[in-house]
Amino acid sequence: MVAAMNVSSAHATRPYALLSIAAAVGTIAIKFGAYVLTGSVGLLSDAAESGINLVTALVTFWALTVAARAPDQTHPFGHSKAEYFSSGLEGALILLAAVGIAVTAVGRLFDPQPLEQLGLGMVLSLVATALNGGVAAVLTAAGKRLRSLALQADAQHLLTDVWTSAGVVVGLVLVQLTGWLILDPLIALAVAVNIVWAALRLLRESADGLMDSALSDEDTRSIERILAGYAEGGLQFHALRTRQAASRRFISLHVLVPGAWTVQRGHDLCEEIERAVEAALPQSYVTTHLEPLEDPLSWADAELDRTPRSGDSPKEKRR
Template sequence: MRKDAPATGGTGRSGASPARSTRFYAAVSIAAALATVGLKAGAYVLTGSVGLLSDAAESSANLVAAIGAFWALSAAARPPDEEHAYGHTKAEFFSSALEGALVLAAAAFIAATAVGRLFEPQPLENVGAGLVVSLVAAVLNGVVGLVLLRAGGRLRSAALRADGRHLLTDVWTTAGVVAGVLLVGWTGWLFLDPLIALVVAANIVWVGLRILNEAAHGLLDTALPPEDLRVVEAVISRYRESGIEFHALRTRSAGARRFVSMHVLVPGSWSVRRGHDLSEDLEREVVEELPMTTVFVHLEPLEDESSFRDQGLDRPDLEEPPPGS
């Protein structure tokens, strides 16, 4: 049994951690959020636009979320211990849930402010200067958002992916707000400013719900995505060709780490050493194909009918019969 395997029997093997720390990207996100909040708050002060205020409110939520992501990623990087034998990588999903909740709170604030401004329109000032400041903030958000999305995909980080999506959404938010403020300046229709803010709020709600949905799936131990499962099945199929059987394949992910467990059925006449060597080879091949994976293998005798009735299934009709029965 390997050191990081739980004391429930079987063998376990884990892939190595990624070389680049996710906390570096979280720190970049914090710096970008500080800059954009300052820029957008300045744009609001210059113009008095509630649309630009809504843009600044969304970025403020992103700043708090980025700080939460940095904490979560720091916790997720901690190695397994006696109380957390499977590691701490699920902390990332708490960060995503926090970001989703903050996004929804920002949307509620924006909507409340915009409704009040609909009934009491106010003229805008220094529109040109305010829009230039907002566009600078949008470019910064776009660059950092793309960096975070790519890093989140490469490092399998839910927190970085959520932050990246939020920043890119913020870019579209700014674009919509800028368009609305320009229309107000050209037409003099003051109601367009709060109307654009309400559209922004609706879009933010959609993004927040998507982020919360991903966090919920992570916390509920959703199986690995189909592309990862195909990799595991490809490894298993190579062993089936030599007469080895498999069942009870279970997978899940926790942040950047994957977990795969399976029952491997081999001839009962095999020695312990032969079965152990097979398990080691199988685990190594899965980890080579899917880095950052912990694999647990449970060996069983192929001839024993009870080997086909220990899959932990609640429905007897789903149990597999032994071959040839």
């Protein structure tokens, strides 16, 4: 059931990736047209970033298509980590775009060029900015609802593009008011720095995901609240470990019950706990390990707890 739910959720993300592709194509056409009309290197840098948006939107669609595949024999835990490759590649491509923008801007610093039809160019840039802003809002909401890192990364990139476009327009207004042509390449260099910052953030998030980072503090507290309700009955829990793979959560813990319990009773309790955690945190895969309270070996791995208990045995558990 969990696998089916995860696959269904992954399928639901792909229409948003298609929306991002359509928006990228539209903004490239608009921004490049603005550059052709004005000759502004700032607008050229803005159009170049939209070109990167198109590439990353295509990669995002590919990653979400792979992530939507059901678990199989070679990937029993699913394919959701494909989303991290999407955001990582996006970060790398953004860095390349920043280098290209910087090289073009430096050339214009030493050889400023007159700008033409600034009014129409700025109007076109603002239209493209509004388009990106609307799509970014849609992708942000969908990414949070569907827990899709790829969609959230794409939305963050589009928001970066929005601020980039706003900065370019401000620069062009200043050029028009002051006549200082050097402001155009300076704004382009500022755009490049902003793009580098966004790229480094995406690369860091991708690396964290590929290294199996733990769930957020909020998610962990939700698990602990559920376990606290069962602990009131004299049960114990430890060795809570979590990791996330894009939209999927993986949770494991040890459940300690009286040794006199039957296997059936312990099994039923573990099933109940797993269902409670999965209900609180959708798209979770929960694994429990049953142990007897009275056995000292049951406490030998208590140091794996998120918050170790005082008096727990420091020895490693050996089985």
